[in-house]
Amino acid sequence: MNWKVCWLPLIVGALSGCTYGYTNLGFGKYDQASAISGQGGIYKVGNPYQVKGKWYYPKEDYSYSEVGVASWYGEDFHAKRTANGEKYDMNALTAAHRTLPLPSIVKVTNLQNGRSLVLRVNDRGPYASNRILDVSKRAAGLLGFQTQGTTKVRVEVLEKESKALKAALLNGTPASSSAYAGAVEATPKTAIKSEVEVAESYPKGSYFVQIGSYKESERARAAADKYANAKIYYADVSGEKYYRVRMGPYANRLEAEENAAKVRYRGAGGAKVVAD
Secondary structure, eight states: OOOOOOOOOOOOOEEEEEEEEEEOOOOOOSGGGTTEEEEOOBBBBBOEEEEEEEEEOOOTTTTTTEEEEEEOOOOOTSSSTTTTTTTTTTSSSSEEEEOOSSSSSEEEEEETTOOOEEEEEEOOOSSTEEEEEEHHHHHHOOOOOTTTTTEEEEEEHHHHHHHHHHHHHTTTTOOOSSHHHHHHHTTTTHHHHHHHHHOOOTTTTTEEEEEEEEHHHHHHHHHHHTTTTOEEEEETTTTTTEEEEEEEEESHHHHHHHHHHHHHHOOOTTTTEEEE
16 A cells, blocks of 8 residues: 556447457556566565554565455555655556565455456555555556445466566566566456456446547547546447447436536546446
């Protein structure tokens, strides 16, 4: 207290003559590739330390896998330094762990809904209620538990990516080096598949706030980058592809309308409620 990948559109079904899907086009420093790239911090394991009378023993453990409760942290720590010297960004894909090396790359799966993300562990914590991980605000939103605050997760270290990042930081190797990039590309594609499948598993009749619809992926990416919980959906309409920037789904129209009003106030004047 964050996988260079080839983003491939996934067709998931047809409705009213249109094919819909969810795609992650990348959001600069907030995308999954940034989860594995260095952000200016140092590599450290750290000495044993004590918090609230309990001792913790940091160590390298590339076989680490644990199930437990995760929580998230946001504004109170935003822009402050993490335990390894990075600047905490609540909108980036990062996490805090009590004993893993900093930074480490982990796959986090929300066991309540199946969503998975790759996160970069760059901070220490949490120390409350036997929780095993604190994730950033954006990560909590993408994993689907920001509103409820906590959830049961599985945390697994990605050995190859963690070792590559360690080597890059210790050797001063740029994140774009061929050896490092190769390790990033090796990130399991199952993590991508899991996120996409969950994104498309909303009940029919769900409500969304649509910020905009674009023919150019670059414009969609720029629009989505302004909103932490926005996703880009593609729609193939009579052979033409559109990129729709949406937030949601929401449980009912009232909730969607409330969020649409907030988004319009923040500058997205054309934001509207849609139902699929």
